[in-house]
Amino acid sequence: MASIISGTAAAEGLLADLTRDVARFSQVHGYAPTLVAVLVGDDPASHIYVRKKIEQCRKVGMESVEHRLPADCSEEDLLALIASLNADERVHGILVQLPLPAQIDSGKVLDTIDPRKDVDGFHPVNVGRLSTGTGGLVPCTPMGCMILLRSVLPDLKGKQAVVIGKSNIVGKPVAMLLLEQGCTVTVCGRHTRNLAEVCRNADIIVAAAGTPHLVKGYWVKAGAVVIDVGINRIALDDGRSRIVGDVASDEIGHAAAFTPVPGGVGPMTIACLLLNTFRAAEAQSVVLA
Numbered sequence: 001m002a003s004i005i006s007g008t009a010a011a012e013g014l015l016a017d018l019t020r021d022v023a024r025f026s027q028v029h030g031y032a033p034t035l036v037a038v039l040v041g042d043d044p045a046s047h048i049y050v051r052k053k054i055e056q057c058r059k060v061g062m063e064s065v066e067h068r069l070p071a072d073c074s075e076e077d078l079l080a081l082i083a084s085l086n087a088d089e090r091v092h093g094i095l096v097q098l099p100l101p102a103q104i105d106s107g108k109v110l111d112t113i114d115p116r117k118d119v120d121g122f123h124p125v126n127v128g129r130l131s132t133g134t135g136g137l138v139p140c141t142p143m144g145c146m147i148l149l150r151s152v153l154p155d156l157k158g159k160q161a162v163v164i165g166k167s168n169i170v171g172k173p174v175a176m177l178l179l180e181q182g183c184t185v186t187v188c189g190r191h192t193r194n195l196a197e198v199c200r201n202a203d204i205i206v207a208a209a210g211t212p213h214l215v216k217g218y219w220v221k222a223g224a225v226v227i228d229v230g231i232n233r234i235a236l237d238d239g240r241s242r243i244v245g246d247v248a249s250d251e252i253g254h255a256a257a258f259t260p261v262p263g264g265v266g267p268m269t270i271a272c273l274l275l276n277t278f279r280a281a282e283a284q285s286v287v288l289a
């Protein structure tokens, strides 16, 4: 019977460790690691995400500030705000909640964030560092995937890993992290032929396609570990809806372990954001003897 890798439990453990580390940091430096979240417009989902991130920050003892800009704000105004946050040494992490309104070029905005404060890990400098294995801030969801994977498979060297999905925020960075750990990695997208066949050889499957129940039981080799990143809302017959992952989890009892949806990768993402903020604060703070 496959074991379930609880992201909820792992995130709780990570946040407990972080609470202790943040308290020590604040005592040594006289200030807490500080995250600024920038929210543009009125998208209700974005408001919920930002509120959750801010609440979690405060729970672990970090400072957290929210900057709200109107939906019709200009790109220039947003870039000016980011420049001022870059220059503010009391700010250690900057997060711009996506998506941004159409009049704003998201790429330009993300490129403007100081890479040392880029706690989402989306800045090209951090992407480059990840792909060259030279440190930097790693995107939160991929980091969460790796922590969960390594909780059941500490040594990844020589494993065959298949990543389904090649987005810049999940698929590609996960593939880089797997490569870094010694896996042989196949990255698949919409145009991949015989996806089932490709998956059947895998010791590890990371599913990040955003397609409900894409990965069927017969795609999964006995003893494989499956990390399900997907968050898909599906309609039920009674008119209600439910969140499901990219994996038909009730068909993979023969796997060694898998992450559930919900309660798997999801809770790790915010925990890793806070971890990045702490690491960014540490890297920017010098103790004067």
Ligand code: NAD
Pocket (backbone or CB within 6 Å): 141, 164, 165, 166, 167, 168, 169, 170, 171, 188, 189, 190, 191, 192, 195, 208, 209, 210, 211, 214, 229, 230, 231, 232, 265, 266, 267, 269
């Ligand atoms: P995306 O739409 O940017 O990328 C999806 C990728 O999957 C693309 O590369 C596409 O080519 C590939 N793909 C789509 N359908 C496919 C198919 N049938 N076969 C093979 N490849 C296919 O999505 P994303 O932002 O990378 O997110 C992926 C999923 O992960 C979504 O469900 C999203 O909600 C979820 N997600 C979860 C978290 C979390 O915290 N758990 C964070 C980010 C994203």
